[in-house]
Amino acid sequence: DTEVTQTPKHLVMGMTNKKSLKCEQHMGHRAMYWYKQKAKKPPELMFVYSYEKLSINESVPSRFSPECPNSSLLNLHLHALQPEDSALYLCASSFPRRGNTGELFFGEGSRLTVL
Amino acid sequence: AQTVTQSQPEMSVQEAETVTLSCTYDTSENNYYLFWYKQPPSRQMILVIRQEAYKQQNATENRFSVNFQKAAKSFSLKISDSQLGDTAMYFCAFMKLSLVGNQFYFGTGTSLTVIP
Numbered sequence: 001d002t003e004v005t006q007t008p009k010h011l012v013m014g015m016t017n018k019k020s021l022k023c024e025q026h027m028g029h030r031a032m033y034w035y036k037q038k039a040k041k042p043p044e045l046m047f048v049y050s051y052e053k054l055s056i057n058e059s060v061p062s063r064f065s066p067e068c069p070n071s072s073l074l075n076l077h078l079h080a081l082q083p084e085d086s087a088l089y090l091c092a093s094s095f096p097r098r099g100n101t102g103e104l105f106f107g108e109g110s111r112l113t114v115l
Numbered sequence: 116a117q118t119v120t121q122s123q124p125e126m127s128v129q130e131a132e133t134v135t136l137s138c139t140y141d142t143s144e145n146n147y148y149l150f151w152y153k154q155p156p157s158r159q160m161i162l163v164i165r166q167e168a169y170k171q172q173n174a175t176e177n178r179f180s181v182n183f184q185k186a187a188k189s190f191s192l193k194i195s196d197s198q199l200g201d202t203a204m205y206f207c208a209f210m211k212l213s214l215v216g217n218q219f220y221f222g223t224g225t226s227l228t229v230i231p
Contacts, residue, residue, distance in 0.1 A: 031216045042206055042221035043160070050216035088158060094217060102210055102217045103150055106160035 003027075006091050006107035014115050015081060021110045023074040023091030032074040033104065034066060035090040043090055049074060081114045088112075117142045119209050121222035128197045129230050135182075136192045136225045138207030144168075148210040149183065149190045154224075155203040163205070166190065197229045 004025045013019050023032065031050045035043035048056035049068040063085075065077040074091055088111050092104040118141045128134035140149070151163040166174045166183050174181050178195045194201055207222040 040204065040224065040226065042224055045219070048216045055216045056218075090160065092160075102148060102212070103162050103165055104152075104160075104208075104219060105162075106152075108157075108159045 004091055004093055004105050004107035006089075006110050008110055009108065010111045010113075012113045012115065013078065013081065015083075017081075018077070018079045020078065021076040021089055021091075021112075023076075023107055024072055025093040025105070026072055027093065027105065028071075029093035029095055029105070030071055031094045032068060033092040033094075034074070034076050035092065037088045037090055037109070039088075047076075078112070081112075083114050086112055086114045117144070117209050117211060117218075117220045119207055119220050119222040121205075121207055121225050123225045124223070125226045125228075127228040127230055128194075130197055130199060132197055133193060133195045134197055134227065136194075136205050136207075136227065138190045138192070138222055140188050140190065140207075140209050140220075142188070142209065142211070144211055146212060148212075149181075150208040150210065151179070151181070151190075151192045152206045152208060152221075153201075153203045154206065155200075160206070164192065194227075199229050199231060201227060202229045203227060 007022045034046040037043045046060045047066040052068045063080050067075040088109040090109045091107040120139045147168045149166045152160045153163045154160045164176045180193045182191045204224045206224045209220045211218045
């Protein structure tokens with residue numbers, strides 16, 4: 001199994017809603033990432049979890065709240081978002097640290113629209 | 116800090132022809148990895164090819180090959196016998212090994228269109 005699965009594929013929410021994005025991988029990876037991507041732009045790193053601990057937070061607003069319940073799951077909780085938060089949210093995983101080639105495996109993304 | 120530069124925002128190539136996408140990077144690291152990722156309009160980012168910095172031999176994957184010039188900090192991607200399915204955004208990426216989780220730096224991307 002070499003997949004990273006993200007749900008939902010599409011999400012439309014109002015600025016007062018609370019929703020969550022989910023990501024799952026069963027490749028034994030111990031590093032999981034959230035990226036935000038605008039059209040025709042590179043992914044922007046939001047958060048990194050390494051061995052289920054938050055290791056990198058790229059100064060993301062608190063309306064985005066990540067959670068890593070176990071080594072296979074990664075959630076992104078959304079609350080009081082702004083229209084400019086509309087984007088494709090990509091989850092990725094990799095083997096962390098040294099000793100592996102370490103490339104990122106990406107999910108298909110969740111297309112978020114904030115009204 | 117690491118930076119990755121892709122100087123060609125858009126490119127096009129005739130089907131069956133060869134095209135080269137350029138990428139340069141800046142780093143003080145000696146041990147790192149470089150990648151080319153492809154993102155078709157269907158949006159999933161897919162790894163095309165990887166290169167370990169300590170390897171002098173250029174990586175090859177079927178129709179895709181790289182020209183890795185470590186001293187010049189250059190990492191170009193050559194696509195031979197271009198196919199319509201190669202139409203996509205291509206991102207060059209630099210990976211720095213880290214104890215807190217490998218860190219990735221992406222270029223701004225090149226939008227490649229293969230013309231029938």
